[in-house]
Amino acid sequence: KAGVTQTPRYLIKTRGQQVTLSCSPISGHRSVSWYQQTPGQGLQFLFEYFSETQRNKGNFPGRFSGRQFSNSRSEMNVSTLELGDSALYLCASSQTFRSGNTIYFGEGSWLTVV
Amino acid sequence: QKEVEQNSGPLSVPEGAIASLNCTYSDRVSQSFFWYRQYSGKSPELIMSIYSNGDKEDGRFTAQLNKASQYVSLLIRDSQPSDSATYLCAVSLYNQGGKLIFGQGTELSVKP
Numbered sequence: 001k002a003g004v005t006q007t008p009r010y011l012i013k014t015r016g017q018q019v020t021l022s023c024s025p026i027s028g029h030r031s032v033s034w035y036q037q038t039p040g041q042g043l044q045f046l047f048e049y050f051s052e053t054q055r056n057k058g059n060f061p062g063r064f065s066g067r068q069f070s071n072s073r074s075e076m077n078v079s080t081l082e083l084g085d086s087a088l089y090l091c092a093s094s095q096t097f098r099s100g101n102t103i104y105f106g107e108g109s110w111l112t113v114v
Numbered sequence: 115q116k117e118v119e120q121n122s123g124p125l126s127v128p129e130g131a132i133a134s135l136n137c138t139y140s141d142r143v144s145q146s147f148f149w150y151r152q153y154s155g156k157s158p159e160l161i162m163s164i165y166s167n168g169d170k171e172d173g174r175f176t177a178q179l180n181k182a183s184q185y186v187s188l189l190i191r192d193s194q195p196s197d198s199a200t201y202l203c204a205v206s207l208y209n210q211g212g213k214l215i216f217g218q219g220t221e222l223s224v225k226p
Contacts, residue, residue: 033212042219043158043202048212056213090157094212100146100165103214105157 002027004093004106012112018079021109025072025093031055031101032074034066037088037108046089049074050096078111086113117141120203120217129226133190137203137217140184144205147179147186148214152200161201162188193224 005024013019025032033048033056045058049068066076072093078085088108094101118139127133135149146165150158162177164170164186170177176189186205190197200221204214 031212033214035214043204043214043216045213045215048210050212056210058213088157092212092214098209100163101212102160102163103148103212104160105150108157 004091004104006089006091006106006109008109009107010110010112012114013081014114015081015083017081018077019081019111020075020077021089021091021111023074023076023091023093023106025074025091026104029093029095029104030072031094031096032068032072033092033094033103034074034076035090035092035105036060037090038086043090046076081113083113086111117215118203118205118217120201120220122218123221124223125220126223126225127193129193129195129224131193131224133193133197133222133224135188135190135201135203135220135222137186137188138184139186139203139205139215141205141207141215142181142184143207144184145208146206147177148204148206149175149177149186149188150202150204151197152202152219154199158202190222193222195224195226198222198224 031050034046048056068074091106164177200219203217
């Protein structure tokens with residue numbers, strides 16, 4: 001069974017640009033969530049989608065957005081990139097949004113903003 | 115007060131010893147508790163999940179949960195150098211299963 005797949009794995013962007021990251025969840029998983037990991041702030045929740053609807057959102061500015069498609073695949077977008085957006089972006093999937101579900105992480109997308 | 119707190123470490127133990135990792139959380143409605151292991155440059159890997167008070171064992175790993183004290187721990191028996199990693203404690207609230215709240219992680223170093 002394939003795991004959570006994220007693309008691209010590594011990317012370098014310039015300040016002011018925008019970036020789109022993609023995530024394919026484990027087959028059968030309908031909940032996808034996104035996290036940002038930085039050395040200073042640790043792992044922080046961005047948002048969660050289930051059945052194409054955003055269920056939860058973390059404390060990030062509106063420059064961070066996401067969406068989920070009918071096949072459960074998800075994308076997140078960051079507009080007007082800032083140097084501080086350099087981070088590891090992790091996608092995670094689970095079967096449902098209910099507490100107690102096992103959450104599996106993808107390998108992540110390493111974003112460097114220069 | 116942070117929602118999930120862990121000792122940042124580093125925690126150093128000799129090979130074969132028991133490593134004890136601790137985590138406290140502030141929200142009493144926290145429902146599910148997870149321990150993830152993260153090697154440098156890699157993504158978090160789930161080790162254990164625990165939902166009710168008491169101990170849960172899986173191989174060399176034992177998770178302990180005490181909801182009254184808002185405390186969850188992970189014991190690693192017979193520690194191996196390959197266990198050297200950062201261990202992340204995470205909690206989720208009822209009906210917010212996709213939203214994990216992470217501690218800062220504890221760096222564990224197992225010395226041969």
